[in-house]
Amino acid sequence: MGVQKSTVIFAWILLLPAVLYVMAIVAYPLVDTFILSFTDASLRKTTNWVGWINYEKIFNATFAEVIFRTFIWTFFSVSIKMIIGTFGATMLNAAVPGRALFRLLTMPPWIVPMAIGIFMWGWMYNGQFGMISGLLQRFGLVNGPVAFLAYGSTAFWATIITDVWIGVPLVTIYFLAAIQSIPKDLYEAAWTDGAGRFYRFRRITLPLMVPAIITMSMLSLIATFNSFDIIWILTQGGPSGQTTTMIIDTYQTAIGSKKYGEGAARAVLICIFLSLFCFAYFRVTRRLNPEKRA
């Protein structure tokens, strides 16, 4: 047993630095957020315990709207990412000349610093001179400029499209990998039976991609729910709050207005939602491969 024990100790020595680091910078702030949410902490020096007041303040019509909007925003962004990712992966899987180059060309939105990609979209959405408005006018589809970021409804969709654009490369590559791991003989068997290409896609590729699609949509859901940079750079939550999601609202309250206590209560609410997502994720992935632990 002596060997066993030294092995366990060695394993812990390897783990400890990473564990301690994450505990200090993530776990401790999590606890601190929870405590802060019961205080009236702000820029003022004094901090008082206020109980549930911050939480009571949250539950009003405006915030209910913010929560609702966050979910709608996340839902559409994730769904569109999955659809475009599936389409892209299928196209890039086809054995045509230039395939390697096309795969490489999907990467840029994921590789470049997010903020730079968002600046580029900011220009594309520019009403007076941007490309989208410009081309729409050119082809006579609209009369006069369309300032996408100036109106609530268009700004809402504009931020979603940008989020989709940033997420698509990773989803596509992941789905491409999933398609390639499907055993070739399944296709060959179907082919010998005279099944057409579309039939093979619908009956073999798509069903066998389901686990990958579920896993990726869970991961994407969490990332999208947390999305900050895109909305902040494009609209800062405007116009008149029409793109304000929970993350943006929390940032505005805590960092913008320096109401740390109220912001912390919002952050706790986000943590609760995220924990529910995590729980669902673990349940789903465990069901997808039952023989695997963790």
Place this chain on the structure above:
Amino acid sequence: MSSPAMIDRYSWWEIVLIYCGIALFLAFVLSPFVEGFLVSLKPLSQLFSSPYRFWPENGSFEAYRTMWVSVPGFGRYIFNSFFISIIVTVIVLCLVIPAAYAFARFEFRGMGILLGAFLTVNMFSGAVLLIPLFRLMRSMGVLNTYLAMIVPGVAFLIPSAIWLLRTYMIRIPQELNEAAYMDGASHFYTLRRVILPIAMPGIIVVAITTFIGAYAQQFIFALTFNSKTEYMPLPVGLFAYFGKQEVIWNELMAASFVGILPAMIVIFFLQRYLVGGLTAGAVKQ
């Protein structure tokens, strides 16, 4: 006559359809870059004139020269961005390589819970914990230094790096460890001399994804924890092109391309590892 290769034989209209599909997909992915590049070639007067013109008229690389003059600190922003990302990547690798190895090779009580905990951490973005992190950085006295962006940056990149590298290391045959132990090698020696060289492609993938992640994070941490221009990273530094009256779009786009070029070159040469590694790491089922 059913040979496997014949499955992938397309008729001419199928090939046309596939290329149209790829073109549509790549148009969505690449259009901001194309437009951004064209904008960087146009003089400002042409940008702000109707009707809209897609192609630049007497385009030039003028903006690539003037951008250095109108925002004098620009070179510094690029340096800061790379400096922060490299330091973050090095620290993450130092912490993650041993941890991933422990998760991949040893069975011990609480391992499953610990792995799950790391995955959970992965789901909290820095944005949620900004308030306590701000207080923490303030009490550590590192606000407005490089450390204000490095310290939290490392923490949020550790979990996904551990998961990615662990998936990679699990597939290294256990027999290699046993052979090394038979020869009397210690745990530490085995890790350093046997496992590390084999895991190199996986480590490179983790290094690249961490570097990209570090670059992406800089926006929110720099926005909140740093107000000094000398430590400003590129994503926030680019706001310098937002003038009082209007945004100097052509220089902003030129600066964006100059800022991402070095990273693109590095990734272009390493993309072989990247696609292979992500593919291997992604599909575990």
